[in-house]
Each structure stands twice: as C-alpha cells, then as structure tokens.
Amino acid sequence: MAVSDLIVLAISDGHGSPKNFRSAIGSQYAVEVACRMVRDYFLVERADLARLTEIAERALPQQIVAQWTRRVRNHWQANPVDRDSSWEKLQPSTRTEILNAPEIAYGATLLMAIVTDRFIVYLQLGDGDILCVYPDQPQQPQRPLPIDPRLIANETTSLCMPEAWKEFRVQLQPHTSALPSLILVATDGYANSYSSEAEFLKIGTDYLDMLQDSVEGLMAQLPNFLQETSQQGSGDDITLGLIQRLETDSLSELGTPMLEQQKRTGNVQEFAESQKRATLRSTIAFLGLMVLSIVTLPLIGWLLFRTAALEAQHQEQAKRIEGLQEQLAKLTEVKDQPTTYKEAPVKGTGKPQ
Amino acid sequence: MVARRPGGELSTRPLHFFWICDCSGSMSVDGKIQALNNAIRQAIPLMREAAADNPNAQVLVRAIRFSDGAHWQIAEPTSVDRFEWTDLVADGITDMGQALSMVAAQLRVPPMSDRALPPVLVLISDGQPTDDFNAGLRTLMDEQWGKRAVRISIAVGRDADHDVLRKFIGNPELKPLMANNPEALVNRIKWVSTAVLKSASSPASQVQTAQKTELSMRVPETVVDTADDIW
Numbered sequence: 308m309a310v311s312d313l314i315v316l317a318i319s320d321g322h323g324s325p326k327n328f329r330s331a332i333g334s335q336y337a338v339e340v341a342c343r344m345v346r347d348y349f350l351v352e353r354a355d356l357a358r359l360t361e362i363a364e365r366a367l368p369q370q371i372v373a374q375w376t377r378r379v380r381n382h383w384q385a386n387p388v389d390r391d392s393s394w395e396k397l398q399p400s401t402r403t404e405i406l407n408a409p410e411i412a413y414g415a416t417l418l419m420a421i422v423t424d425r426f427i428v429y430l431q432l433g434d435g436d437i438l439c440v441y442p443d444q445p446q447q448p449q450r451p452l453p454i455d456p457r458l459i460a461n462e463t464t465s466l467c468m469p470e471a472w473k474e475f476r477v478q479l480q481p482h483t484s485a486l487p488s489l490i491l492v493a494t495d496g497y498a499n500s501y502s503s504e505a506e507f508l509k510i511g512t513d514y515l516d517m518l519q520d521s522v523e524g525l526m527a528q529l530p531n532f533l534q535e536t537s538q539q540g541s542g543d544d545i546t547l548g549l550i551q552r553l554e555t556d557s558l559s560e561l562g563t564p565m566l567e568q569q570k571r572t573g574n575v576q577e578f579a580e581s582q583k584r585a586t587l588r589s590t591i592a593f594l595g596l597m598v599l600s601i602v603t604l605p606l607i608g609w610l611l612f613r614t615a616a617l618e619a620q621h622q623e624q625a626k627r628i629e630g631l632q633e634q635l636a637k638l639t640e641v642k643d644q645p646t647t648y649k650e651a652p653v654k655g656t657g658k659p660q
Numbered sequence: 661m662v663a664r665r666p667g668g669e670l671s672t673r674p675l676h677f678f679w680i681c682d683c684s685g686s687m688s689v690d691g692k693i694q695a696l697n698n699a700i701r702q703a704i705p706l707m708r709e710a711a712a713d714n715p716n717a718q719v720l721v722r723a724i725r726f727s728d729g730a731h732w733q734i735a736e737p738t739s740v741d742r743f744e745w746t747d748l749v750a751d752g753i754t755d756m757g758q759a760l761s762m763v764a765a766q767l768r769v770p771p772m773s774d775r776a777l778p779p780v781l782v783l784i785s786d787g788q789p790t791d792d793f794n795a796g797l798r799t800l801m802d803e804q805w806g807k808r809a810v811r812i813s814i815a816v817g818r819d820a821d822h823d824v825l826r827k828f829i830g831n832p833e834l835k836p837l838m839a840n841n842p843e844a845l846v847n848r849i850k851w852v853s854t855a856v857l858k859s860a861s862s863p864a865s866q867v868q869t870a871q872k873t874e875l876s877m878r879v880p881e882t883v884v885d886t887a888d889d890i891w
Contacts, residue, residue: 434865540673541863
C-alpha cells in the first residue's frame with residue numbers, strides 16, 4: 308500500500324566549533340537532502356510496515372548521509388578554503404583533519420518528524436529534542452526517541468562523523484497506535500534554557516493550549532517567546548517546529564506544520580531564514596505557513612481529483628467489460644461463466660488505511 | 661492579549677570551575693605558595709569580567725588543596741561574583757590522586773546537572789604525587805563530566821612532574837603551562853581565568869570525539885615573561 312501524501316518537518320543545527328566553519332551551509336543541505344530522500348522513499352515505495360520500518364532505520368539514514376556528504380564535498384571543491392578567513396584561525400592539526408575529511412567543516416545535526424496517512428516517523432542525529440503531546444496526557448509530553456546519554460557538555464553526534472548513519476535514532480509509529488495532538492521539534496538551545504527537564508516539558512501543554520486558541524496569535528508571538536527564552540536561558544540560537552493534528556476530516560489529520568527560527572543558524576526546509584526584526588520574522592513565518600498551505604492544499608485537491616478521475620475511468624472500464632461479456636456470450640452461445648478480473652489498486656485514494 | 665511564554669522556569673547554564681592546588685611542603689620554598697595565592701586573588705576580577713561577557717553561563721568556583729590528604733578549601737560552588745580567596749598554607753606531602761577522586765565525586769549526576777556547560781579543572785603543582793595518582797585520574801575520567809571537562813595544568817618550577825600533568829590534560833595538543841617565577845604564574849593563572857573560561861562558556865555544540873572537549877582558542881605557547889626563573 309502506498310502513502311498518498313505526507314508532511315515533513317526537518318530541522319538542522321550547525322555546530323559552533325571553529326572547525327565547523329561552514330556548518331550553516333551544512334545544515335541547509337541537511338534539510339534539503341533529508342526532505343528529498345523522505346519524499347523519494349515514502350511516496351514511491353509501496354511496502355508493508357515492516358519494510359517501511361527497515362527503510363526508515365537503515366536505508367533512509369544511509370542515503371541522507373551519503374547525499375549530504377556528496378553535496379558538501381562538491382561545495383568544498385567549488386569553494387576553495389583559502390578564501391575563507393575562518394581557515395586561517397585553525398590550528399595546523401585541525402586543518403589537516405579537515406583536509407582529510409572536508410565534511411567536518413560542514414557538520415550539523417538533523418531532526419525530523421514525517422507524518423503520513425499511515426504512520427509517523429521520528430528521526431534524529433545529534434542533540435535537540437522531539438516531543439509528542441498526547442490528548443489524554445497533555446501535561447506529560449513523551450519523547451518518541453531514546454535519549455542519547457553521550458550528548459552532554461555541548462557534545463553532539465553529527466552528519467560529518469564517520470558512519471554517521473549508525474548514530475541515527477529512529478522510530479516508526481503506525482496509526483494503529485495513539486496519534487499525538489502535537490509534535491514539537493527543537494534545537495538544543497531550547498531545552499538548555501530551562502532550569503530542568505520538567506520545566507522544559509511544560510512547553511508541550513502550553514503550546515497546545517495556544518494553538519487551540521489561535522494559530523495566528525501564536526505565530527505572531529513566537530519570535531518574542533524564543534528570543535526571551537534564549538536571552539534568559541542558554542544564550543544559544545533556537546529553532547522550533549510544530550505539527551498540530553487538526554480534529555476535522557481524515558485528510559486534515561495530517562495537520563499543519565509551523566516553524567519559527569529565533570536566530571539564523573538553524574535551517575528549515577521551505578522557510579526563508581529569519582530576519583533580525585521580530586515583526587519581519589513573524590511575517591515570514593506566517594507567509595511560510597501560507598506557502599505550505601498553498602502547496603499542500605492543491606496537492607490534496609489534485610489527489611482528490613485524481614481519485615475521482617480514476618474511479619470514473621474504472622467505472623467506464625467496468626461497463627466496457629460488461630458490454631464485451633455480453634457480446635462474447637452472444638457470439639459463442641455458451642452458458643455464462645463467471646469472469647474474474649483483478650482490480651488494480653487505485654493510487655491516491657486519499658482515504659486513511 | 662499577550663500570552664505567557666511557554667514552558668516553566670528559565671535558567672542560565674552552570675559552569676563549574678575548580679582550582680586544584682598543590683599545598684605540599686615544597687610549595688613553601690621560594691615563595692611559591694604566596695605567589696599562587698596572589699595570582700588567584702589577582703585573577704578574580706578578570707574571571708568576573710570574562711563571566712560577564714557571557715551572561716548565559718553561571719560561573720561557579722570551588723577550590724581543593726592537597727598535601728597530606730586532600731581537603732576542600734572552598735567546598736560550595738560559589739558564584740564568581742561573590743568568590744573570595746582564602747590563602748593556602750603549604751605543608752606535607754602530595755596526595756594529588758585523592759584530590760582528583762574528590763573532584764570526581766562532585767562531577768557525578770547529581771550533583772551535576774545534565775544541562776551544565778563543560779567544567780574547567782585547573783591543576784597546579786610543583787612536584788610529584790605521593791599517592792596513587794593513576795587511580796585518582798581513573799576515577800575522574802570514569803565520570804562523564806570528568807571526561808568532558810576542560811583540563812588544564814600548570815607546572816610550578818622545574819621539579820614539577822610533567823608526565824603526570826600531561827596525563828591529567830589528556831590531550832596531546834595541549835601541554836602543561838610552565839611557571840618558573842611569580843610573574844609567569846600570574847600570567848598563566850590570568851590566561852586560565854579569562855581565555856579558558858570564555859571558551860568553556862560558549863553554548864556552541866561541538867562534534868563528539870574521543871578526546872576531551874576542544875578549546876576554541878590558541879594556547880599561549882610562548883609567553884614573554886620578563887622576570888628570571890627562580891623556581
């Protein structure tokens with residue numbers, strides 16, 4: 308059975324170490340590559356959940372890392388480092404390390420939530436947080452992925468590490484299990500701004516309440532929220548993405564993603580980089596939401612149209628076959644025999660499985 | 661209506677700074693212990709300035725001395741704004757291993773928080789350890805925060821055990837800082853109190869490696885000290 312449509316939320320955080328001096332580019336490539344790979348696999352692949360799980364846990368991380376590495380190495384070749392002032396400040400041993408593995412200069416994390424009409428995939432490499440808020444326990448958001456105990460003291464795993472695909476944490480949850488009301492994906496600067504894990508997890512129910520009040524209201528205030536959090540907390544850049552499940556018809560259950568970037572280092576697919584003034588950031592975030600809606604709604608419309616067209620075609624074929632059967636019966640003057648034909652599965656029915 | 665910011669209480673990130681000081685009898689010779697006391701006291705305003713440059717890091721200072729056994733000179737993590745130095749007195753042997761074990765106990769979770777910045781450990785010694793240094797170092801490095809701490813050592817005088825001090829650092833790119841006179845000791849202490857503190861205060865993530873946390877600044881390989889070597 309194929310996935311008919313999906314929503315992808317991808318966030319990548321470049322590293323701040325001097326040797327990762329091109330991590331802004333690395334994080335941009337990370338979200339671009341990741342979103343493309345997700346679409347290539349999950350929209351094309353017609354497979355059962357076991358096969359999709361295998362793809363999510365192995366093939367997808369492998370291809371994300373491989374394609375990302377290819378892109379950053381191409382960028383390295385096309386952009387000689389001797390034109391980069393950051394290169395001069397590095398120690399000789401670090402330069403040697405990077406010359407042997409240029410992807411180090413582009414190091415970045417990657418966090419994703421992929422929502423389809425059949426399952427949700429959570430995928431993470433490096434620090435940051437993915438939280439799920441469930442309707443029956445809004446006060447206790449859950450982490451769909453296990454915490455990596457190595458990621459303390461500002462240390463993180465990264466796309467630039469050898470065999471980085473093995474460091475991914477992945478979870479595929481079919482829709483047979485409970486669906487979250489809200490998915491939050493954030494870079495590590497967010498959690499590091501709170502005095503404890505418990506204080507950080509309070510964002511789950513707070514954001515859910517605000518979204519249920521007014522999406523536009525939240526988007527307008529989000530830049531200020533994140534700026535205040537960073538200033539009084541970690542001082543680090545914060546990127547936050549939200550996917551809300553809307554309680555309407557089945558297609559809308561896929562929800563609407565919202566994203567906000569407090570500063571410039573995170574990279575988010577389909578959103579422009581945030582600007583310095585809070586009002587402009589709000590405008591871009593709102594326009595981004597509109598862009599996503601504009602992209603998503605025609606896709607849904609196209610799928611519905613395609614479904615209707617295929618159904619009409621199917622009915623016409625069925626009538627034609629019926630007509631041919633009648634002719635055959637008359638020509639051969641034999642008793643009617645049951646005719647069986649395989650009904651091809653129709654793509655893009657838009658109906659939840 | 662302006663909504664309340666989501667989430668609970670906000671907090672800056674703690675950065676634990678440890679002075680680990682040799683108070684063995686040899687430190688009483690040629691004014692070394694007085695020079696150390698003066699150097700740390702002079703460094704306090706500089707530490708405050710460095711901490712003020714990154715208000716999102718809460719610098720908390722402690723000090724431990726070792727001679728016959730090891731004892732906390734300042735046991736409570738003290739905000740750098742309120743940190744005052746109490747003079748050390750030198751007498752006894754050099755139980756460095758025990759000092760490292762006691763520091764290791766403070767780097768466990770709890771009392772350490774998993775959202776803290778990498779701690780800074782500064783070991784200052786003029787001689788050779790008289791207890792099981794390797795056991796103490798192993799205890800320290802068995803702790804996740806010990807392994808990820810920024811570890812700096814200062815060799816006071818020519819008799820300091822550089823092998824031990826290098827093992828403590830655990831990074832082949834960093835060598836023990838040398839101080840063979842009071843001026844040099846002041847300079848090394850000032851560098852640790854400023855450049856190292858600023859580097860460790862940064863919230864920037866870095867790729868996990870087998871080695872300890874990297875320092876994002878150059879170590880002073882050559883420092884012009886005008887005074888003659890006396891230690």
